[in-house]
Amino acid sequence: MELVLAIGIGVLTSCGVFLMLRPRTFQVIIGLSLLSYAVNLFIFSMGRLMVGAAPVTASGTIDPTHFTDPVPQALVLTAIVIGFAMTALFLVVMLAARGVTGTDHVDGREQR
Template sequence: MEIILSIAIGVMTTCGVWLLLRPRTYQVIVGLSMLSYAVNLFIFGVGGVKTNVPPLLTDDVATGALADPVPQALVLTAIVIGFATTALFLVVLLASRGLTGTDHVDGRGDRK
């Protein structure tokens, strides 16, 4: 399981960084979303990978066996904040496009 997850994180990081370095604002926003997936999964993975033991307390399971709730709580807030930043960035993107007439990240049209 871990190996799949790590490779997935690696691939998503690669795609995210690549997109982040592209000149179009849309590419950057998609890249950021991609990076945030990778980072969220990474933080989530820090708590260890366990199947079928969600951190819901029931009477017949020992607490020690449950998945680590702390990274989960962290990632949950990270997902929501990620949404907020994506929204903000999208609007900045649109405003910049409206003001400068181009979707280049520098707002200066295409570099020749």
């Protein structure tokens, strides 16, 4: 299980990094999204993988070993929402730059 997820994270990272180095803004925005999936999964995996142990406890005393780590989950939850905000901001900047410069190259002008 761990291996599969680790490879998944690796591939998402690779695709993300590759796309972020491309010249077109749309490629960069897709790359950024892929990279944030990878990073979110990576942070999430730092709490180790457990099946059927959601951190939803019961009233009364509980045994913490029966639940998965809630800290990375809380971090990733806000990261997902902020990731949306970042994508939105980047998209708008990208559209505005395209309108102003007339090109969708990341440098605002075609490369010679």
